[in-house]
Amino acid sequence: MIAVVGAGPAGMAAALRARECGAEVVVVDDNPAPGGQIWRGVAGQKEVARFRGSGIRVLSGVRVVAGDPVRRELRLDGEGAPGPIRYDKLVIATGARELFLPFPGWTLPGVFGAGGLQAMAKSGMPVKGKSVVIAGTGPLLVAVAASLRERGARVKLVAEQAAAAKVAGFAAAVGRFPAKAARGLGLAWKVAGIPFAAGCWVEAAHGDGRLSRVTLRRGSEVWEEDCDYAGVGYGLRANTELAELMGGPSEDVFVAGTGDVDLSWVEGEIAGFSAAGRLDRAKALEGRRAEARRFAAELDRAFALRDELRGLAVDDTVVCRCEDVVCGRLRGFPSFRAAKLHTRCGMGACQGRVCGPAAGFLLGWGDTGVRPPVFPAEVAALLKTTPDPDGSFPCPTSLPPA
Amino acid sequence: MTESVRVRINGGWFLVPEGISVAAALIRSGEDAFRTSVRGERRGPLCGMGICFECRVNARAHVRACQTAVREGMEIRTR
Numbered sequence: 001m002i003a004v005v006g007a008g009p010a011g012m013a014a015a016l017r018a019r020e021c022g023a024e025v026v027v028v029d030d031n032p033a034p035g036g037q038i039w040r041g042v043a044g045q046k047e048v049a050r051f052r053g054s055g056i057r058v059l060s061g062v063r064v065v066a067g068d069p070v071r072r073e074l075r076l077d078g079e080g081a082p083g084p085i086r087y088d089k090l091v092i093a094t095g096a097r098e099l100f101l102p103f104p105g106w107t108l109p110g111v112f113g114a115g116g117l118q119a120m121a122k123s124g125m126p127v128k129g130k131s132v133v134i135a136g137t138g139p140l141l142v143a144v145a146a147s148l149r150e151r152g153a154r155v156k157l158v159a160e161q162a163a164a165a166k167v168a169g170f171a172a173a174v175g176r177f178p179a180k181a182a183r184g185l186g187l188a189w190k191v192a193g194i195p196f197a198a199g200c201w202v203e204a205a206h207g208d209g210r211l212s213r214v215t216l217r218r219g220s221e222v223w224e225e226d227c228d229y230a231g232v233g234y235g236l237r238a239n240t241e242l243a244e245l246m247g248g249p250s251e252d253v254f255v256a257g258t259g260d261v262d263l264s265w266v267e268g269e270i271a272g273f274s275a276a277g278r279l280d281r282a283k284a285l286e287g288r289r290a291e292a293r294r295f296a297a298e299l300d301r302a303f304a305l306r307d308e309l310r311g312l313a314v315d316d317t318v319v320c321r322c323e324d325v326v327c328g329r330l331r332g333f334p335s336f337r338a339a340k341l342h343t344r345c346g347m348g349a350c351q352g353r354v355c356g357p358a359a360g361f362l363l364g365w366g367d368t369g370v371r372p373p374v375f376p377a378e379v380a381a382l383l384k385t386t387p388d389p390d391g392s393f394p395c396p397t398s399l400p401p402a
Numbered sequence: 403m404t405e406s407v408r409v410r411i412n413g414g415w416f417l418v419p420e421g422i423s424v425a426a427a428l429i430r431s432g433e434d435a436f437r438t439s440v441r442g443e444r445r446g447p448l449c450g451m452g453i454c455f456e457c458r459v460n461a462r463a464h465v466r467a468c469q470t471a472v473r474e475g476m477e478i479r480t481r
Contacts (some may be wrong), residue, residue, distance in 0.1 A: 030452055032423075032471045038450055041421075061469070097453045109446030120451030123468065124422025125429050209444060210434045236447045239453070311473060321448070321456060322442035351454035354448070359432035376455075 001026060003074060003087035004062050005242060008036020010257025011093035012051040013268030014275070015303045018091070019056055021276035026085065027058045028076060031036055036095055037115060038261050041122040047265075055067035065381055066372035069246045069253060072389070074252075077381035078371075084384055089252050089275035090237040092243045093268055096259040098136075098233040101305075101328065102319050103312040104204040110211030110229050118144045119233030121151055128152030131227040132350060133214050135202040136158035137303045138185075139170075139236045156225055157195045161234070162303050164198035170302035177295050179262070185402020202232055203312060223379050235303060237357050241374045260299065263292035310362055319362070320355040327362065349376055407474045424478055425450075425467035427456050437465060437481040 003016045007029035019025045023285045031040065034052065039045040055064035075084045081376070098113040105111070112120060114136050121127045131154045134141050138160075145155045160167060160363035205211055213226045238257040243255050254275050256267035266289045281399035283314050313319065314326030325345040333339035336346060336359060346352035347370060373382060405420040411426075411431045418427045426449050428436060435444035436459050447457040452469040459467045460479055 030469060032469065039453075080443075090463060098449060100448065107439070107443060107445060112447065112450050116448055116450035120426065120447060120468065123450070124419060124426030126426075185411065210446075225425065292454075318439075321439065321445070337470075344445075349458065350453060353453045382404070 001085075001087055002055070002089045002091065002269065003028065004091040004093060004258065004272075004273075005029075005074075006095055007031065007034035007051070007058060007060070008257060009038065009047065009096045009261050010095065010264040010268035011036070012047060012270070013089070013265045014091040014093055015056050016051060016054060016271045016273030017281075018276045019054060019272075020188070021193050021273065021278050021281075023089075023276045025056050026087075027056060028062050028064055028074070029060050030057060030063045032061055032079070034060070040119055061126070063067055063375045063377075064242055065375050067242070067246050068143045069250065070253060075373075075377075075381055075384070077375065077377040082383065084118045084375075086227060087252075089254070090246065091254045091271045091275050092246065092249075092253075093257040093264075093271070094239040094242050095257050096238045097234040097353060099235050099237050099361070100232075100354055101234050101309050101312060102317050102358055104233075104314060104317050105206055105211075105214075106232070107321060108205050108207050108211045108378045109209070110207065112229065112231050113206050114141050114144045114231040114233035114235075116233065117229055118124060118147050119154075121148060122382065127229065129293060130154065131156055131226065132229045132231065133157050133202070133216075133225050133227045135161075135200070135214075135216075136231075136233040137161045137186075137305065138233075138299065140233065140236070141231075142196075143189055143192055145160055145194050146187055147228075149191065149194065155191075155194045156227060157197060158191070158214070158231035158258075159200040159202060159218075160196065160198050161201045161306055161309060163197060163306075167198045168296060173298040173302070177291070180295060193312070201309065201312075202230065205230060215302035233303060234309070239353075241351075241353075241370050244370045244375055245321035245372060258296070260292065263289070263296050266292055278338060287313060305361065313362055314340060319358055320345040320348065322350050322355070323356075330359060330363060334364075336360075336368045340368060351375075407476075408479055409472050409474075409476045411478045412480060418472055422472055423468050424459060424470045424472055424476070425466075427472050428459070428467060428478065430446065432462070433480055437446050470471070 001024045004027045043203040062081045065077045066075040204215040254271035257264040271284045313327040323344040325343045340346045422464040435446045448454040
């Protein structure tokens with residue numbers, strides 16, 4: 001049985017290809033419905049429709065919280081989650097999240113990630129007639145602007161931190177990738193007329209109890225924009241927690257999906273074929289993957305983060321939102337681990353998913369490494385386990401090998 | 403035509419479109435903030451995709467409003 005974790009582009013592609021090879025496939029997905037982030041709430045999207053029509057078993061609203069790569073077991077949590085499952089091969093397609101860089105006022109209600117704001121709108125948050133500022137970095141900002149405008153929002157500005165020359169360079173590079181270029185033109189059409197500022201970023205958000213305006217900077221120019229919502233995101237970072245917990249890729253564990261949709265899809269296909277034992281079919285896709293990787297490299301080059309963004313957070317700016325640890329308290333520590341032990345930064349519900357990458361960028365820290373559970377979990381989910389073939393159970397406190 | 407469901411938010415009944423998230427339902431009912439942080443700040447959703455845990459609601463621990471679809475008769479309480 002091939003277990004696929006994640007039903008975004010990579011997970012769906014892996015499941016479809018594995019199933020095509022005749023394997024039994026089960027998909028575990030935290031979201032209420034398949035599609036990942038990019039196709040959230042878009043049931044009509046052709047890949048999602050194909051996946052849903054395939055009859056592949058999906059456990060939606062279910063997360064992997066712990067696992068044992070030696071016993072090939074996954075422990076699940078969520079409403080309707082079954083007990084632990086044993087796999088023969090595992091595809092980890094847990095996708096990516098946004099990088100949030102702290103700035104004064106970023107914790108005000110009404111400030112979302114850029115993808116976060118889009119996700120909220122797709123999940124039913126009304127944006128019609130609302131004024132919105134979108135900021136941060138990457139082509140996602142433009143996609144979000146298009147999506148919000150389609151829903152009747154008044155997008156006042158898209159503020160891209162990358163310099164104008166970098167953005168122009170990226171646009172030129174997109175021209176070398178036909179499928180991307182076509183999509184890019186479509187997107188440009190959809191956002192025509194929305195002000196776009198390069199070399200520009202949100203310095204602060206203000207409001208009484210909730211967001212009412214943001215301060216923007218472009219070079220020496222500083223000004224304010226009133227807005228109902230701000231969508232601020234600085235690119236995507238892979239959700240590596242489960243892959244780390246399961247000891248990374250191995251002969252039984254395959255990893256796919258790092259952010260860009262086309263790269264994610266082909267990585268998923270390769271993982272699905274590989275898990276099903278069809279290495280020949282996986283190999284045949286390496287050319288497409290190389291092409292997708294070239295595009296991803298262009299993206300990383302164009303949208304690298306500028307140093308000024310490190311100076312946005314001031315001493316009393318919250319960095320760890322779960323435990324309310326401010327930047328000033330964190331500056332003295334040499335590592336994430338030291339800061340965690342002294343301040344609780346990273347010990348809250350998000351388990352460092354937000355503050356970890358932020359602190360990494362602000363303060364140069366590395367990761368702390370993962371321990372199970374990788375999501376907050378009910379005790380019951382952690383206690384249940386499956387017997388070994390001889391009928392015996394492992395020691396309840398056994399953990400995966402370090 | 404989209405169906406509607408009735409949900410109870412902090413004691414009051416609201417009619418919301420079927421299939422939306424609890425977070426979206428809360429915002430439609432007028433609540434921008436769902437929980438109070440350690441130092442007393444009101445917080446609302448940030449990531450919209452279930453990783454930041456700012457949108458936690460209800461007494462049962464760690465129900466992420468942004469990842470939970472509304473259901474008929476659902477009881478929703480902000481913290």
